[in-house]
Amino acid sequence: MDNNELIKKIETVLNNAKAEFNEKINEKNLDEVYKNYLGKNSFLNNISRSISEYEPEIRKIIGMSVNNAKIKIEEIYKNLKEQIKYENSSNDSYSKIDLSLPGVKITQFHKHPITAVLDETVEFFTSMGFEVVEGPEIETAYYNFDALNIPDNHPARDVWDTFYLKNGLIPRTHTSSVQVRTMETKKPPLRVIAPGRCYRYESVDATHLFMFNQVEGLFVDKNVKLSDLKGILEATVKHLLGAKKTRFRPAFYPFVEPGLDLDIECVFCGGKGCNVCKFTGWIEVIPCGMVHPKVFEYAGINPDIYKGFAFGMGFDRLVMLKYNVNDLRLLYSGNMDVLNQF
Numbered sequence: 001m002d003n004n005e006l007i008k009k010i011e012t013v014l015n016n017a018k019a020e021f022n023e024k025i026n027e028k029n030l031d032e033v034y035k036n037y038l039g040k041n042s043f044l045n046n047i048s049r050s051i052s053e054y055e056p057e058i059r060k061i062i063g064m065s066v067n068n069a070k071i072k073i074e075e076i077y078k079n080l081k082e083q084i085k086y087e088n089s090s091n092d093s094y095s096k097i098d099l100s101l102p103g104v105k106i107t108q109f110h111k112h113p114i115t116a117v118l119d120e121t122v123e124f125f126t127s128m129g130f131e132v133v134e135g136p137e138i139e140t141a142y143y144n145f146d147a148l149n150i151p152d153n154h155p156a157r158d159v160w161d162t163f164y165l166k167n168g169l170i171p172r173t174h175t176s177s178v179q180v181r182t183m184e185t186k187k188p189p190l191r192v193i194a195p196g197r198c199y200r201y202e203s204v205d206a207t208h209l210f211m212f213n214q215v216e217g218l219f220v221d222k223n224v225k226l227s228d229l230k231g232i233l234e235a236t237v238k239h240l241l242g243a244k245k246t247r248f249r250p251a252f253y254p255f256v257e258p259g260l261d262l263d264i265e266c267v268f269c270g271g272k273g274c275n276v277c278k279f280t281g282w283i284e285v286i287p288c289g290m291v292h293p294k295v296f297e298y299a300g301i302n303p304d305i306y307k308g309f310a311f312g313m314g315f316d317r318l319v320m321l322k323y324n325v326n327d328l329r330l331l332y333s334g335n336m337d338v339l340n341q342f
């Protein structure tokens with residue numbers, strides 16, 4: 001075979017390889033075709049091995065031609081191999097989908113019990129014509145104490161163990177501070193509730209935290225009577241807690257006169273007596289009373305014309321009673337095992 005014939009043969013071999021690869025596209029045949037053309041005893045490798053037998057000038061031309069053919073065959077083989085691999089893998093993942101299986105359940109989220117009961121409370125009060133108002137969580141001593149008839153030297157300040165900030169302001173100890181702010185800016189008649197966080201210097205246990213939620217309520221109008229307070233608060237505990245029996249006891253709070261505590265019959269023992277109610281059969285839920293004339297004076301409202309009542313619900317406590325939770329800390333721990341039960 002002369003040199004020209006040899007180069008033509010190499011070209012033919014390359015073309016044959018291309019044709020064969022295209023014909024037999026599956027993994028096993030692909031390897032066979034590869035071996036035929038680039039295996040140990042293949043035509044092209046035999047030429048490579050005996051290249052030194054050619055004249056130097058011819059050697060170069062033949063060498064280039066052989067290498068070119070080998071590179072092209074190698075390339076076609078690799079591409080086809082990749083293509084087969086890709087097709088197989090996509091077939092696999094497709095066959096793994098079992099359309100008869102039920103779908104993956106999406107976790108349904110819900111409101112935190114405190115938020116849920118708060119929303120329920122707001123809805124209940126707005127249905128009676130109350131409006132929601134808000135005030136700052138960091139208060140001045142004036143709004144938190146003085147304007148609520150608790151002057152600086154009054155021993156009642158000790159009842160609210162307080163955090164003081166370096167600048168003299170106070171994380172509010174109750175939402176009652178919003179009462180005064182509201183009366184300063186709105187003219188009576190007033191029906192407002194003020195939900196929000198409060199802070200007290202408490203050691204933490206099952207029923208006390210240094211932070212808690214309160215809903216303050218204020219009703220001001222001409223001719224407001226104690227019976228109005230009774231009617232609205234009894235309806236509230238019936239609606240929110242399903243309370244059957246209620247009672248009012250006299251109590252002292254500097255910003256109301258007279259001051260009262262609303263008790264409900266213990267929801268845990270039905271009034272028979274248990275640990276929760278300390279064997280009294282009653283649980284205190286809402287401190288309340290008729291707005292003190294001095295508080296009206298601080299807010300610039302004439303106490304001879306207007307009367308009113310106010311109440312403050314320790315809100316977390318209502319949630320504990322409603323859902324029979326015996327440790328307040330559980331509501332704030334963020335433990336999903338607890339929260340998923342609501």
Ligand SMILES: [Zn+2]
Nearest residue numbers: 266269274277
């Ligand atoms: Zn009880």
